[in-house]
Amino acid sequence: MPVSRRAAARDGLPLDLVTRLIRDLKHRAVEYADVRFERILHENLVVEQERATAISLFESHGIGIRVLMNGSWGFAATPHLTPRDLRQAVSRAIDIARASSLLNRQPRALAAVEPVTARYASTYAVDPFDVPLSRKLDYLLWANATVLGPDAIKRVTSHMDSYKREKLFCSTEGARIEQRVIESGAGLEVVAQQGAEVQTRSVPNSHHGALAQAGFEYTKQLDLVGAARRAKQDVLHLLRAQAPRAGETTIILDPTQVVMQLHESCGHAVELDRALGQELSYAGGSFLTPESLGRVQYGASCVNIVADATLPQGVGSFGFDDEGVPAQRVELVREGRFVGYLNSRESAKHLALPSSGGAMRADGWSVPPLVRMTNVNLEPGEGTLEELCRGVKRGYLLSTNKSWSIDDRRLNFQFTTEIGWEITDGKLGAVVNNPLYTGITPVFWGRCTGVGRKEDWRLWGVPNCAKGEPMQLMHVGHGSSYARFDGVTVAPAK
Amino acid sequence: MIEEARLLGALGAVVKRGEVDAISVCAHTSARRVLRFAHEAIHQAVAQETVTVTVHVMHRRRRGVASADTLDAASLARCAKTAKTIAQHAPVLAPLPSLPQRHRARTRADHVAATVRMTPRACVTSLRRLVHLCQGAGASLAGSMLLGEDAFAVVNSAGVSCYAASTVAAAKLVTMYRKLSGFAGAVHRDVRQLDLEGLLRRSLSQSLHRQDPVTLPLGSYEVILEPEAVADLVTWLGYTAFGAKSVEERTSCLAGRMGERLFAPSVTIYDDGSDPKSLRMPFDFEGTPKQKVVLIDRGRAAGIVYDTTYGARFDHPSTGHGMPPNETEGPFPLHLGMAAGTTSVAAMIRACRRGLLIPRFHYVNGLLNPREALMTGLTREGTFLIERGRVTSPVATMRFTQSLLDAFSRVLGVSSQRRLIADPNQELGCAVMPALHLAKLSLTGRSES
Numbered sequence: 001m002p003v004s005r006r007a008a009a010r011d012g013l014p015l016d017l018v019t020r021l022i023r024d025l026k027h028r029a030v031e032y033a034d035v036r037f038e039r040i041l042h043e044n045l046v047v048e049q050e051r052a053t054a055i056s057l058f059e060s061h062g063i064g065i066r067v068l069m070n071g072s073w074g075f076a077a078t079p080h081l082t083p084r085d086l087r088q089a090v091s092r093a094i095d096i097a098r099a100s101s102l103l104n105r106q107p108r109a110l111a112a113v114e115p116v117t118a119r120y121a122s123t124y125a126v127d128p129f130d131v132p133l134s135r136k137l138d139y140l141l142w143a144n145a146t147v148l149g150p151d152a153i154k155r156v157t158s159h160m161d162s163y164k165r166e167k168l169f170c171s172t173e174g175a176r177i178e179q180r181v182i183e184s185g186a187g188l189e190v191v192a193q194q195g196a197e198v199q200t201r202s203v204p205n206s207h208h209g210a211l212a213q214a215g216f217e218y219t220k221q222l223d224l225v226g227a228a229r230r231a232k233q234d235v236l237h238l239l240r241a242q243a244p245r246a247g248e249t250t251i252i253l254d255p256t257q258v259v260m261q262l263h264e265s266c267g268h269a270v271e272l273d274r275a276l277g278q279e280l281s282y283a284g285g286s287f288l289t290p291e292s293l294g295r296v297q298y299g300a301s302c303v304n305i306v307a308d309a310t311l312p313q314g315v316g317s318f319g320f321d322d323e324g325v326p327a328q329r330v331e332l333v334r335e336g337r338f339v340g341y342l343n344s345r346e347s348a349k350h351l352a353l354p355s356s357g358g359a360m361r362a363d364g365w366s367v368p369p370l371v372r373m374t375n376v377n378l379e380p381g382e383g384t385l386e387e388l389c390r391g392v393k394r395g396y397l398l399s400t401n402k403s404w405s406i407d408d409r410r411l412n413f414q415f416t417t418e419i420g421w422e423i424t425d426g427k428l429g430a431v432v433n434n435p436l437y438t439g440i441t442p443v444f445w446g447r448c449t450g451v452g453r454k455e456d457w458r459l460w461g462v463p464n465c466a467k468g469e470p471m472q473l474m475h476v477g478h479g480s481s482y483a484r485f486d487g488v489t490v491a492p493a494k
Numbered sequence: 495m496i497e498e499a500r501l502l503g504a505l506g507a508v509v510k511r512g513e514v515d516a517i518s519v520c521a522h523t524s525a526r527r528v529l530r531f532a533h534e535a536i537h538q539a540v541a542q543e544t545v546t547v548t549v550h551v552m553h554r555r556r557r558g559v560a561s562a563d564t565l566d567a568a569s570l571a572r573c574a575k576t577a578k579t580i581a582q583h584a585p586v587l588a589p590l591p592s593l594p595q596r597h598r599a600r601t602r603a604d605h606v607a608a609t610v611r612m613t614p615r616a617c618v619t620s621l622r623r624l625v626h627l628c629q630g631a632g633a634s635l636a637g638s639m640l641l642g643e644d645a646f647a648v649v650n651s652a653g654v655s656c657y658a659a660s661t662v663a664a665a666k667l668v669t670m671y672r673k674l675s676g677f678a679g680a681v682h683r684d685v686r687q688l689d690l691e692g693l694l695r696r697s698l699s700q701s702l703h704r705q706d707p708v709t710l711p712l713g714s715y716e717v718i719l720e721p722e723a724v725a726d727l728v729t730w731l732g733y734t735a736f737g738a739k740s741v742e743e744r745t746s747c748l749a750g751r752m753g754e755r756l757f758a759p760s761v762t763i764y765d766d767g768s769d770p771k772s773l774r775m776p777f778d779f780e781g782t783p784k785q786k787v788v789l790i791d792r793g794r795a796a797g798i799v800y801d802t803t804y805g806a807r808f809d810h811p812s813t814g815h816g817m818p819p820n821e822t823e824g825p826f827p828l829h830l831g832m833a834a835g836t837t838s839v840a841a842m843i844r845a846c847r848r849g850l851l852i853p854r855f856h857y858v859n860g861l862l863n864p865r866e867a868l869m870t871g872l873t874r875e876g877t878f879l880i881e882r883g884r885v886t887s888p889v890a891t892m893r894f895t896q897s898l899l900d901a902f903s904r905v906l907g908v909s910s911q912r913r914l915i916a917d918p919n920q921e922l923g924c925a926v927m928p929a930l931h932l933a934k935l936s937l938t939g940r941s942e943s
Contacts (some may be wrong), residue, residue, distance in 0.1 A: 056559035099614035403861035469919035
């Protein structure tokens with residue numbers, strides 16, 4: 001008998017239930033099926049000024065069933081784990097696959113993968129769910145208190161997020177994979193106003209980007225209190241600062257901004273489902289069409305970009321993707337040339353690639369996996385920030401993403417950052433506010449004239465990457481050092 | 495669909511056993527069937543059901559929130575216990591806003607049985623006909639179709655008991671012909687009211703052109719924005735400007751400017767959760783009845799939306815714009831509308847000597863400088879050049895960057911016809927928007943490979 005919902009919630013992963021479903025699916029003569037049970041725990045703490053404004057715990061678990069029937073996909077998901085509900089879910093998946101086959105002429109074929117029995121668990125020192133709530137809140141309250149005081153400071157908000165995900169994946173091919181992942185992160189945002197000027201500064205990164213596959217030890221290492229002091233200084237400087245001059249110039253991007261540059265102009269552009277037109281009704285396509293693979297010069301020779309799902313601490317890391325494909329390190333751009341896609345078993349087969357690169361991920365049990373980023377990273381080069389600045393007559397160092405926008409083929413992008421610094425004759429100078437830069441993806445990366453050293457390379461998270469219908473918000477990772485670009489259009493965002 | 499009695503019964507039991515000073519429980523149950531297609535094949539077919547229950551506990555001037563995805567009594571009791579435990583360990587808050595009082599609502603007015611009954615086979619049959627029509631025109635088809643069923647409920651210890659069930663049907667069609675593509679989308683409570691062939695015609699009208707897209711010089715252009723494009727911009731204003739939180743933080747373009755003229759007198763923007771033309775919702779996630787709030791009144795900053803938390807901070811009653819208690823972005827307008835004008839898109843085109851017709855934008859972002867409502871975004875399918883009152887050439891993708899305070903202060907016309915714009919695959923909420931004729935939009939970039 002399937003285990004009860006309570007038992008599933010409390011007593012580990014429901015292997016019997018999932019195994020039984022796989023057996024049932026085989027009897028229903030599907031060509032392929034997989035069943036994914038997931039349990040997700042998310043704790044979110046928010047402290048504004050001197051008070052906790054949100055303390056919430058979200059718990060979710062359920063089952064997603066994906067079938068290939070008559071050459072077409074069907075997916076059904078339910079949080080109800082009674083035998084009746086699960087039977088209905090199986091029938092819904094099969095019905096919708098059968099209906100789809102009325103239109104589909106070509107069967108959806110899959111690249112082969114060796115089915116394995118395996119376990120994966122992320123590493124951590126301190127389970128954030130074991131840390132007393134009062135200790136976590138005190139940490140945030142202390143960070144906020146560091147910033148409060150000056151009249152110009154209008155609001156300070158800090159947050160802490162902890163995730164625990166447990167997953168069981170079984171397939172009709174014989175795979176049986178258990179995975180357990182813990183993620184931790186925190187951040188602080190301060191808003192200041194003086195007259196008509198309103199400025200924001202986020203540390204250590206904006207958009208909840210300080211998130212890692214790690215325990216509470218990562219959150220402590222972020223040194224939110226020290227970072228808060230810097231944020232206070234920065235935001236007060238920003239109120240008095242000038243905006244950058246409009247024109248073409250050299251910019252150096254801090255790793256916090258390379259994250260968003262990589263995410264929008266490379267990560268999404270190399271998703272093979274997009275390149276095959278499967279996201280046209282929502283997210284769009286890609287200028288990196290299949291015929292350009294291996295042929296198109298994406299950037300300068302110093303640009304090497306990989307998708308690495310094996311990286312410790314990356315929120316895009318895992319043991320196996322949601323098709324049971326092992327985590328891999330895939331080259332996307334080698335010495336400036338576009339050489340690889342993020343793909344799935346189906347899209348890899350479509351392109352006659354030897355195997356899937358293992359990038360099929362779902363943001364929970366209720367949705368089917370899609371081709372998603374893992375940890376898409378700019379490989380480090382050489383040189384310190386000082387060495388990258390050297391030789392720059394006039395330019396800007398830009399840090400911490402504020403806004404982002406890119407066209408539906410991932411060509412024309414525009415970003416603003418929270419803060420910048422003038423570079424004059426190779427030296428960092430005054431703070432600039434409201435910096436905006438814009439460009440065309442291959443032109444911009446083609447003008448990359450330096451990538452910083454390994455010692456300054458940092459891995460960040462993007463925990464809100466939206467894609468798909470129904471929309472899924474995926475946690476993806478990006479790592480980079482500083483990167484320098486010449487001939488970039490910069491303007492004030494005013 | 496989880497029925498009213500079961501849903502309210504489950505939430506009511508949690509409230510009854512709360513043993514705390516105050517408790518509010520809200521639930522959203524959802525069923526979605528989604529087909530996504532491209533190149534004449536369905537590549538994703540989803541049948542999904544989800545439940546989210548959020549328990550908000552206030553006890554001894556402390557509060558805690560916990561969520562679960564079940565209506566199972568034992569699991570909900572555990573969820574309530576978690577919320578109470580969180581509250582016991584939370585710092586004291588003073589003052590805590592009081593819960594909405596004694597309100598009872600029950601509605602299934604927007605629940606259409608035909609939408610629920612439509613089978614996957616019937617959907618695919620409709621889609622197959624569209625594919626054949628599209629192929630007959632020499633074009634290719636991509637897009638998505640959605641059928642959904644939702645129930646919202648809120649029960650609290652102050653006498654609130656609300657339930658609303660609804661359905662939704664939506665379609666998005668992208669047609670591709672040579673180097674051009676077109677788009678049309680629609681949403682309705684009743685799947686029978688989705689005019690799929692009409693949508694296909696609208697999409698094809700944008701893509702079936704022999705002429706390749708032209709590239710235009712950068713600069714300021716007169717533009718005619720169709721309702722989807724207007725919704726892209728106004729929805730961002732809803733996010734950055736119309737909620738009490740952004741006003742308190744002073745990042746809103748309305749902060750400190752209440753009563754001032756910000757837009758042209760022909761622009762009136764409001765939020766109305768009871769508008770039958772919208773995807774209406776009679777109460778918010780706190781159980782407060784939704785009020786119509788005029789945000790921009792004939793060009794002047796006129797109002798913002800509140801929930802109980804921000805209402806208490808501003809000494810203003812909640813306007814019924816509370817989000818689920820685990821959301822931290824404050825109150826939001828989810829049913830934005832812009833008042834209709836007197837003209838038509840055809841008349842706008844005739845009145846335009848040189849400009850652009852823009853059906854929708856891509857990737858608008860309003861965080862560049864929200865205080866000045868500075869936004870950027872890109873054109874997408876179906877953008878055409880207008881010359882001497884006639885639509886002439888398709889236009890390659892272009893980027894705009896401009897303050898809406900500037901763009902919406904020079905309005906040459908507002909259409910009398912409005913469209914309901916929503917994407918139930920992506921988010922809650924909708925907009926009922928007219929087309930707008932603007933004297934100037936700054937085009938600051940082009941897409942070129």
